Amino acid sequence: MSNTAVTPAGGPLAGLKVLELGQLIAGPFAGKTLADFGAEVIKIEPPADEAGQGGGDPLRQWRMLHNGLSVWWQVQSRNKKSVVLDLRSPEGRDTVRQLIDEADALIENFKPGTMEKWGLGYDELSRTNPGLIMLRISGYGQTGPYRERPGFAVVAEAMGGMRYLNAEPGRTPVRAGVSLGDTLAGLHGVIGILMALQARHASITPDAPRGRGQVVDVALYEAVFNCMESLLPEFSAFGAVRQPAGSALPGIAPSNAYPCADGMVVIGGNGDSIFKRLMQAIGRADMAQDPDLAANPGRVARVAEIDEAIGAWTSARPVAEVVDTLNAVSVPVGRIYSAKDIAEDPHYRAREMVLPVTTHDGLTVEVPGIIPKLSRTPGGITRRGPLLGEDTDEVLGRLKKP
Known part of the structure; x- marks a missing residue:
């Protein structure tokens, strides 16, 4: 089934091949951002079990569903291709290695050590693809005493300092209502991939015609902490522990x-x-x-x-x-x-920040537009969120046969 074209894609990242092994928010948000600007993002999803249950990124079933599929999916997985592979099987891992050998970048947000357990660590992958850039998003990073702890955005926002400040004085800290830690990590991951691509280009030599890749290590809590402004310097210089202040911005008035x-x-x-x-x-x-x-x-x-x-x-x-x-x-x-205010605001419409996508079964869903705005090579939405495994035959059919 063909995908619905919505906005012509410019494509500053056209020709960039990205393999996305991540699930839920952080890794897929990074993949979504790259795909918006023309990268070919191939999303690897697990198959359903023998009883036909599960399968695919769990985000497919998160929040409000239309005919069993989350409408959020049309944001997080637009412009991507879906390939079903079982990474727990030797055959699945062999196939994904072939895809990685042809990729420019790999995105994963599993618990540290998972990729190595599957024989898909960077040291092994870079032997056959030395130009590979591997974005690794995790709760606490690939090193350090907390590396093996499970990490979600809600915990990262607390550890990164955001949750402490996000409260009325004397009241229980609250969350922002969205998973900011995941999104911030995804954005930092995109920045890291783009910087690594520039470094790879600068490292091209006759012996390394594609240049040298590297690992981009993004921790959820560090992505949050990086946005905490004066929090640490004020404590370091004055011993001041910045306190929650509700809707005000302490130290800046009014x-x-x-x-x-x-x-x-x-x-x-x-x-x-x-x-x-x-x-x-x-x-x-x-x-x-x-x-x-x-x-x-x-x-x-x-x-x-x-x-x-x-x-x-x-x-x-x-x-x-x-x-x-x-x-x-x-x-x-x-x-x-509110969401209603956003949907009805003429400035959002004029800036093309509210765009329609038609799902595979004909539902029109409005989704956030493309950011940032590039004047010469703008991004765009050219594909709706794929059905599970929709592109498996097309993508795997391109692999070189042994």
């Missing part, structure tokens, strides 16, 4: 969520000139002209007073009026969007 008559808005008035415009707009010229509030340190010292003034103004007005008033004076402000 930046918070504020109640309106019919909802809430987020306002970022923490630039010096922005703060003055904000205070003028809400009728607090006295605060706009106060020399003690002209720079961030002074505003931080009086942040409760500032937040009270802003909240008093927003509370008396509907969200639309607050947003229009502050946008008119170039103060960053925004509603807190």
Whole structure:
């Protein structure tokens, strides 16, 4: 069955062959991002058992299903090809080795040691494909005392420092509602693959016509920790343990969520000139002209007073009026969007960040568009998420016969 073309793909990564052995979110998110920009991503999925149960990436059955298939699948596996192989069998491993020998990059997010147990460690694979780039995503990385611990994004977000901060003061920390640790790891993995490709190109010699590959080792907790801004430097320099602050941004003022008559808005008035415009707009010229509030340190010292003034103004007005008033004076402000708000927003549509995909059985599903936007070689969606094993014959038929 043919796939539905949605947007013409540019293809800055056209010609790049990627083998994806990962499941669920982190590894497949990396594969999805590469596929969006033209890489041929071949996803290896396990077969169903003898009773016909299971089979495929478990994400196929996650969250809301249409005719037994997750609509999330149309995001995470768009532009990919699905090949069914049993890596627990010698025959499956032999076949996947042949595919790896022809690949530029391999993505896996198994527990460290699993690939080696199957005879698919990097040392072995690179002997027959020295240019191979192997992205390895795991909870704690391929080395260190925690390497063998099982790791999920929820734990990585806690260990990486995010969960501690994500709470109202004195309340139980909460998760963001999506698996940020996985997505951040996938993005770091894509960056690593692209850097390794550049290094491989620079290492081309007559003796190594494809250049030299390498391992890209991404730990979930490290991907989270890399985004924790001032957390460690402030502790190192001052012994300060940054504390949760709800919707505010401690040390930067004003930046918070504020109640309106019919909802809430987020306002970022923490630039010096922005703060003055904000205070003028809400009728607090006295605060706009106060020399003690002209720079961030002074505003931080009086942040409760500032937040009270802003909240008093927003509370008396509907969200639309607050947003229009502050946008008119170039103060960053925004509603807190739900999925419905995103789907109906004209800017999302104008930027092609909401795109339709038609599934194999005719359902139209809207999915997030392509990011980043490249002016000359843009990415695109050319294939819906594949059925389990849909491309097995086509992909394996290209292998050289012994």
